[in-house]
Structure formats: C-alpha cells, structure tokens
Amino acid sequence: MKYPHLLISTLLTTLLLGLGMQTSTAQSNPPKVEATYGQGAKSFKLATGSPGELGLLQQLGEAFDKKDGARLVWIKAGSGASLNLLKTKQVDIIMVHAPDGVNKAIAEGWATGRTLIGSNEFYIVGPKADKAKIQSASSGADAYTKIAKAQANFISRGDKSGTHQKEMDIWKKAGVVPEGNWYIVTNDFMTASLKRANADKAYFMTDSSTWVAEKNIAPELQILYRGDPYLVNTYDALVAPVGATDNRDIAAKFIQFVASDEGQTIIRNYGKSQYKEALYNDAVYAKQYVQ
Numbered sequence: 001m002k003y004p005h006l007l008i009s010t011l012l013t014t015l016l017l018g019l020g021m022q023t024s025t026a027q028s029n030p031p032k033v034e035a036t037y038g039q040g041a042k043s044f045k046l047a048t049g050s051p052g053e054l055g056l057l058q059q060l061g062e063a064f065d066k067k068d069g070a071r072l073v074w075i076k077a078g079s080g081a082s083l084n085l086l087k088t089k090q091v092d093i094i095m096v097h098a099p100d101g102v103n104k105a106i107a108e109g110w111a112t113g114r115t116l117i118g119s120n121e122f123y124i125v126g127p128k129a130d131k132a133k134i135q136s137a138s139s140g141a142d143a144y145t146k147i148a149k150a151q152a153n154f155i156s157r158g159d160k161s162g163t164h165q166k167e168m169d170i171w172k173k174a175g176v177v178p179e180g181n182w183y184i185v186t187n188d189f190m191t192a193s194l195k196r197a198n199a200d201k202a203y204f205m206t207d208s209s210t211w212v213a214e215k216n217i218a219p220e221l222q223i224l225y226r227g228d229p230y231l232v233n234t235y236d237a238l239v240a241p242v243g244a245t246d247n248r249d250i251a252a253k254f255i256q257f258v259a260s261d262e263g264q265t266i267i268r269n270y271g272k273s274q275y276k277e278a279l280y281n282d283a284v285y286a287k288q289y290v291q
Helices: 004-028 056-068 079-087 099-108 140-150 162-174 190-200 208-217 248-259 261-269 283-289
Strands: 035-037 042-048 070-076 093-096 112-127 154-156 183-185 203-207 221-225 232-239
Touching (some): 042 079, 079 099, 099 162, 099 232, 112 140, 112 208, 232 248, 248 261
Parallel strands (some): 042 070, 042 093, 154 203
Antiparallel strands (some): 035 070, 093 232, 112 203
C-alpha cells in the first residue's frame, strides 16, 4: 500500500468520531422518566424493570425520601438496558437480576457498590391443557425440551433483559436453539409479555412477583413448572463510580437504605397486605442462591 499512514489516520479518525457520536446521542436523547417518587430537593436516577412495574420501587423511594429528602427518578428498563444506562452514565444506580452482566460491570470498573437486595423466582406458566406435559419435567431445561419437542407456542421477551438472558441460558442447557412459528418474541416487558402469552395460550417464563400481582390478567394460564434452584432470581443494586454521575453519592445512600433493616423489611413484606403473600424475598434468603 502506497500511503498506509493515511489509512491508519483515517481509521482512527472514524473511530473517534463514532465514539463521540455515541456519547452525543446518549446525552441528546436522555432516557424516558417513567415516574418520580418523593418530594425532596435532591434527586437521583434509578433504572430497573419489574420492581418499578409492581410498585416496590415507589414504596422504597418514598420511605427513603422521608429520611434523606431525595426524589427517586425511575427509568423503566430491563436488566440489560439498565446496565447499559449505568455504563453510559445516564443513570446513577440500577437494580438488576443479571449476575453475568453484574460481574462484567464490576470487572470493567464502570459499576461499584454491588449489594444483594433480594430475590424472587421464575415460574413457567402455560395453558391448562399443558400440551407439552411440562408438569412432569425434572428441571427447567427439561421443561424447555418438552416445549420445543411439542412445538407448543412459547413467548420470549427477546429484549436482552435479565429474564431473556436466563431464558436463553436454559435453552442452552436444554441443547435447543429455539426457532420456528411456535417461538414468539415480544420485545416487551414482563406484564405485556404475560398478557400476550394469555392471548396466545402460550408457555411463558414469568417472575413469581409479577405472577402474584398480575395473574388476574392471565386467566387462561397457570403455573405448570417451578422449583428448580436455577430458576431463583437474585437482585443486585449497583451504583456508578465516585464522580461518574452528578447524583452518585445520594444514590449510594439509597443502596445503604435498601440494605438496612428498614429497607429489607419493606422488601420482605411488600405485597402481603394486598396479595396475601410477599412478592419478594429479602437478601438473607437470597444469599443462599447467589451463583
């Protein structure tokens, strides 16, 4: 090549421009605020999915505001999207159920303060007729194998959320690559995907918290498989490194609150008064399932 240095220079310029465009795009297109809890003068941004959808985040945020005078600004995002929002410094804190993603974030240095805050579990729900006969399954992977063999309709969130990542791990354990008309991808959140499963009389892996709170929207479905320890779903809170975001320090105080006796009491009791059972387990219970 006659002018290799010119090619290298051009490639470096293109790369730097691309990185600059990504940063600019993130700054010019801030994530949508789903809700704000509290009345305090200070505020911090938190990304999570189901804990916000089911109301736990509101109760935690309002209790924290009474103590520290800080508003919790909720950005609705699944675990994969939440991790990316923290990495790109668009939020101060996240609550996620994605152990591999959390490990990577800590190792790469763009997340700190990892704190186990609680857990729930995944249920595989489906039509009462149970075409795939998963009620007799010996594990989550065995249930998935039966569904694929029967080519029974299955709903996947397909959104790189913690739920979707767990689903794909189970397919891998089952030795199955899910594809075909029976495998339906919603690219949507948990409640919306549960509604779709009910409409299509399809199998779906939902978290137990959503099922307890939202099962009335899915009268055609029932729990067909549960109990595999691999389906237990642990939640971690992560905060941006010191100085990475403007409100990082108040967000770190929120993690401390969630991990405190008061915060853990809210988590272990949340839902009991309305649903007669708790939607989440506390960190003490969750610890036995940490991978």
